Amino acid sequence: MAIVQTDTASETSKSTLDQWDRSHSWHPFTQMQEYASLPQLHVDRGEGCWIWDTEGNRYLDANASIWTNAHGHNDPEINAALKAQIDKIAHSTYLGLSHPLGAALGKKLADISPGALSRAIFSDNGSNAVEIALKLSFQYWQLREKPEKRLVVGMRNGYHGDTFGAMAAGDSQGFHGRFDPWLFESRAFSSPICEEVNGQVFFQNSEKSLSELEILLETEGASIAALILEPSIQGPAGMRLQPKGFLKSVEALCRRFEVHLILDEVFVGCGRTGSLLACDVESVEPDFLCLAKGLTAGYLPLAATLTSESVYEAFLGSFESGRGFFHGHTFTGNPLAACVALKSIEKLERLIDSKRLESTVAYFGERFDAAFRGHPNVGEIRQRGMAAAIDLCPDSGRDPWPIDERVGMKVCIEARKQGLLLRPLLDSILIVPPLVISAEEIDFLFENLKTALSAAMKKLSN
Ligand SMILES: *Cc1c(COP(=O)(O)O)cnc(C)c1O
Numbered sequence: 195m196a197i198v199q200t201d202t203a204s205e206t207s208k209s210t211l212d213q214w215d216r217s218h219s220w221h222p223f224t225q226m227q228e229y230a231s232l233p234q235l236h237v238d239r240g241e242g243c244w245i246w247d248t249e250g251n252r253y254l255d256a257n258a259s260i261w262t263n264a265h266g267h268n269d270p271e272i273n274a275a276l277k278a279q280i281d282k283i284a285h286s287t288y289l290g291l292s293h294p295l296g297a298a299l300g301k302k303l304a305d306i307s308p309g310a311l312s313r314a315i316f317s318d319n320g321s322n323a324v325e326i327a328l329k330l331s332f333q334y335w336q337l338r339e340k341p342e343k344r345l346v347v348g349m350r351n352g353y354h355g356d357t358f359g360a361m362a363a364g365d366s367q368g369f370h371g372r373f374d375p376w377l378f379e380s381r382a383f384s385s386p387i388c389e390e391v392n393g394q395v396f397f398q399n400s401e402k403s404l405s406e407l408e409i410l411l412e413t414e415g416a417s418i419a420a421l422i423l424e425p426s427i428q429g430p431a432g433m434r435l436q437p438k439g440f441l442k443s444v445e446a447l448c449r450r451f452e453v454h455l456i457l458d459e460v461f462v463g464c465g466r467t468g469s470l471l472a473c474d475v476e477s478v479e480p481d482f483l484c485l486a487k488g489l490t491a492g493y494l495p496l497a498a499t500l501t502s503e504s505v506y507e508a509f510l511g512s513f514e515s516g517r518g519f520f521h522g523h524t525f526t527g528n529p530l531a532a533c534v535a536l537k538s539i540e541k542l543e544r545l546i547d548s549k550r551l552e553s554t555v556a557y558f559g560e561r562f563d564a565a566f567r568g569h570p571n572v573g574e575i576r577q578r579g580m581a582a583a584i585d586l587c588p589d590s591g592r593d594p595w596p597i598d599e600r601v602g603m604k605v606c607i608e609a610r611k612q613g614l615l616l617r618p619l620l621d622s623i624l625i626v627p628p629l630v631i632s633a634e635e636i637d638f639l640f641e642n643l644k645t646a647l648s649a650a651m652k653k654l655s656n
Contacts, residue, residue, distance in 0.1 A: 240267025263492030288527030295532035309479035310502035320460035320486035321355025323497035327482035353430035392559030415451035429461035433583035464488030467579035491538035496531035612642035
């Protein structure tokens with residue numbers, strides 16, 4: 195009897211995949227009506243900073259597979275670690291049991307984190323890392339007999355994820371505004387302004403932001419549990435930068451008013467700004483530190499919320515005391531993910547110690563500046579570490595584009611034709627390549643993005 199080979203996805207024709215996807219997938223952060231009108235791309239494989247689609251076309255992964263990839267795709271060292279672990283066990287629960295990789299990763303994260311941060315709670319995405327920090331802070335003040343401390347302060351334009359606590363603490367009206375009636379009460383202070391490329395500062399202002407925060411803490415500090423912000427760069431808001439020294443001032447205000455400082459390093463952590471952690475640069479010691487995206491170098495879902503021994507101790511007591519922290523996820527501390535995170539951090543330390551990341555950041559900033567400063571269709575440009583953004587604008591004299599012109603999306607569709615994978619944020623283009631991108635690949639990125647920009651502009655003016 196002949197063996198009939200099953201129709202595996204990798205052997206399925208493009209048109210069938212298109213149809214399956216159009217009929218049965220609902221993509222995140224995607225207006226599906228628009229998606230259905232655009233050419234579909236099915237990713238087949240990756241190698242280094244490159245991705246191939248099922249048709250054999252090659253693209254530079256210029257958004258690091260949504261800001262996660264550090265060491266490139268298909269990294270031989272990470273693959274080897276993963277293969278060794280998968281032959282042992284793929285998953286075991288972390289609820290009441292441990293495993294060597296979880297224990298080792300907890301220790302490693304404590305070693306690389308600032309100051310008193312000594313305990314890691316694992317979860318599997320950035321939103322959950324934030325939920326855990328918020329809930330820990332809320333419960334902590336109850337346990338310390340200060341239950342009136344329950345408000346959360348966030349910074350304007352902050353993004354901390356799409357779960358309810360993360361939405362309530364954040365300020366992404368465009369994404370989450372319609373859920374306002376379901377969100378818990380929070381406070382916000384304005385974010386500072388900073389324009390910078392390659393370490394050169396063009397404009398910065400943090401006074402208004404800090405004085406607003408000070409007034410808020412003076413009036414309501416007694417009922418505020420925690421302040422949360424993305425240090426250094428508000429990535430999802432379009433790479434909005436904070437001036438140097440800003441974070442240190444926020445930390446001082448939190449200390450003065452006895453408010454927990456939660457740093458959401460989901461985007462900026464794990465090498466993105468050029469150092470292992472963004473808070474290191476300013477010697478800031480938060481009460482909670484949230485890591486996700488880059489933690490597993492773009493391989494597997496894993497997040498960590500770090501906190502101090504003094505927070506941890508508040509939760510100790512007999513079982514009946516009810517002081518324990520009841521929050522966990524089925525895949526908390528997954529061994530495959532933990533094994534990748536350990537290997538990735540080890541590689542990241544090498545990348546930083548060898549100064550390779552520093553020189554990549556310098557070249558990235560230099561070429562970015564050369565490509566887009568003064569470009570007729572680019573307004574503000576911002577860059578720090580391996581993250582950059584350009585705000586698109588019409589030729590001088592022309593009216594601003596209406597929102598439904600979808601200019602950012604059009605540029606990204608043109609960029610695909612030039613071999614670049616990118617995602618827009620309205621009319622801004624965010625550029626976040628893997629940390630190991632080479633000089634030649636950086637040249638490729640900016641050359642082809644410029645070509646795509648011209649092509650899109652030409653079509654718009656016709
Ligand atoms: C992506 C992101 C999150 C949410 O992480 P998910 O893994 O998508 O839930 C939170 N904060 C920041 C700063 C992020 O960039």
